[in-house]
Amino acid sequence: MKNQDLVDYLKECGVCLFCQLRYLKARGNEYQNKQEYFEKVNVLYEEDSGCIEYAPTNKKKRRNVCPTCLDLFSDDFRDQLLLSISSTDIGKYDCDGIVIAMSIPIILQLRQLSMWYALIDKFGDNVSLDRTPDVSLKEAIKLILNPTICEKLKKSYDINNGLMVTINLSHSQEEEGITRLEKLNNIVNPRKRGEKYEKISRSLIERKYTPARVSSELFKEIFDVPPLISNEGLKFDSISLLGPSVYVAGRYRKISRKLSHTPWVLNGERVMDDSIEEIINRNIANYFCDPKKVNFMSSGREDVDVRCLGAGRPFVLEIPNALQSSLNSEKARQMEDNIDKSQKVSVRDIQMVKREDLSHIKMGEEHKRKCYRALCQIGSVATIDMLRKLDLQQGFEIQQKTPIRVLHRRPLHTRPRTVYSLKASVCQQNKCLIILDIVTQAGTYIKELVHGEFGRTIPSVASLLGQPIDIVALDVMEIDLDWPPSISV
Numbered sequence: 001m002k003n004q005d006l007v008d009y010l011k012e013c014g015v016c017l018f019c020q021l022r023y024l025k026a027r028g029n030e031y032q033n034k035q036e037y038f039e040k041v042n043v044l045y046e047e048d049s050g051c052i053e054y055a056p057t058n059k060k061k062r063r064n065v066c067p068t069c070l071d072l073f074s075d076d077f078r079d080q081l082l083l084s085i086s087s088t089d090i091g092k093y094d095c096d097g098i099v100i101a102m103s104i105p106i107i108l109q110l111r112q113l114s115m116w117y118a119l120i121d122k123f124g125d126n127v128s129l130d131r132t133p134d135v136s137l138k139e140a141i142k143l144i145l146n147p148t149i150c151e152k153l154k155k156s157y158d159i160n161n162g163l164m165v166t167i168n169l170s171h172s173q174e175e176e177g178i179t180r181l182e183k184l185n186n187i188v189n190p191r192k193r194g195e196k197y198e199k200i201s202r203s204l205i206e207r208k209y210t211p212a213r214v215s216s217e218l219f220k221e222i223f224d225v226p227p228l229i230s231n232e233g234l235k236f237d238s239i240s241l242l243g244p245s246v247y248v249a250g251r252y253r254k255i256s257r258k259l260s261h262t263p264w265v266l267n268g269e270r271v272m273d274d275s276i277e278e279i280i281n282r283n284i285a286n287y288f289c290d291p292k293k294v295n296f297m298s299s300g301r302e303d304v305d306v307r308c309l310g311a312g313r314p315f316v317l318e319i320p321n322a323l324q325s326s327l328n329s330e331k332a333r334q335m336e337d338n339i340d341k342s343q344k345v346s347v348r349d350i351q352m353v354k355r356e357d358l359s360h361i362k363m364g365e366e367h368k369r370k371c372y373r374a375l376c377q378i379g380s381v382a383t384i385d386m387l388r389k390l391d392l393q394q395g396f397e398i399q400q401k402t403p404i405r406v407l408h409r410r411p412l413h414t415r416p417r418t419v420y421s422l423k424a425s426v427c428q429q430n431k432c433l434i435i436l437d438i439v440t441q442a443g444t445y446i447k448e449l450v451h452g453e454f455g456r457t458i459p460s461v462a463s464l465l466g467q468p469i470d471i472v473a474l475d476v477m478e479i480d481l482d483w484p485p486s487i488s489v
């Protein structure tokens, strides 16, 4: 089969130049310079060939709709597509990159199939029965349409972080095409009794419909071969946009002893007005999207009445459909200042991170060390002997039953936990108060470690001391996670 014969036949069927190139198996940027490629494969190049006919009624030149791509690759379609994309909210997204996902009607696939049968009729054994004779529409969209759209919109194609533009196309003959396909499907794949009907889909056509599996005679009983020239091109059903997911990390210090980690709601009523999650979300996420959709994650959490000091606790926000794909340092510092104004939480090191970095927050939680400072009360004045009993720099192991206060949300277990070190000092203002510096394995319940909870934690500070002791106030001093990287201002 000569390339010229193939192109002559395609022209006869009204196939457009781009589709002619598809059937000549053009690759990569060969679609951008049509003439050069035609010459390379020894085919006479004619601008607009195959697409012109004289409408008999008014004798005017009229462009046909290409029977194989339904004008998917025409200039008109591209211009309409650009116009439709521009009329969406695309301007609200500050993204340099885009990804295009085009959903094409099934009728286009059927038309490729019909042309395949036509080529077999025309060129016989030169055309394979099980390998498609053309570059697929999906591939051609990537090679032809995507680069043009990106160029016109002045965006780069960015599969990882780009704004996702989903374009759904339809055609007036879609329904009729599917009805015919169902008819064919009932003959080719007759349903056995009780067998579920396989829904007509693109993958069904790709898997089960090739000239090797469905005879030409049968196909022609139901479909036109070659595909008829259509009067109508494709229509836009909808265009939807989805911004990239971005990740913003930082470290928070909790200064308030009256602040819950997440919104605290009891019997449908809020117990506290605000929470760490909400303060951080509304000051950071607002810049990117609707804060309600944001996922707040932190490396552990503290109780409502516990502060978190030192370098703070690492956190990260997962922000879907973001309008912004970057965050400059000035904006980040401004967010930190705004959070500071809450006087409940202070945040530092706000920065964008990669999705992979989320593993820092999620992994190895059990193995991390945490440093606490606890202000504790005893029934008498603290003595040197007491302080000596609580000076355990070598650390020790404890067995801790799930505290009663969390039993409603955690299963009852006895967990071994490591206390890496314990050190006590007397509060100078009140000698009945002891300051404990405790380094423990993450996941240790500190309040119970101190008072022992009726022997549910063994040993405890109370059992080591040999008398009751209670926590007045607790602070987290350090979290053993050197992430996200510190930002020096």
Ligand SMILES: [Zn+2]
Pocket (backbone or CB within 6 Å): 015, 016, 017, 018, 019, 020, 066, 067, 068, 069, 070, 071, 072, 073
């Ligand atoms: Zn075409």
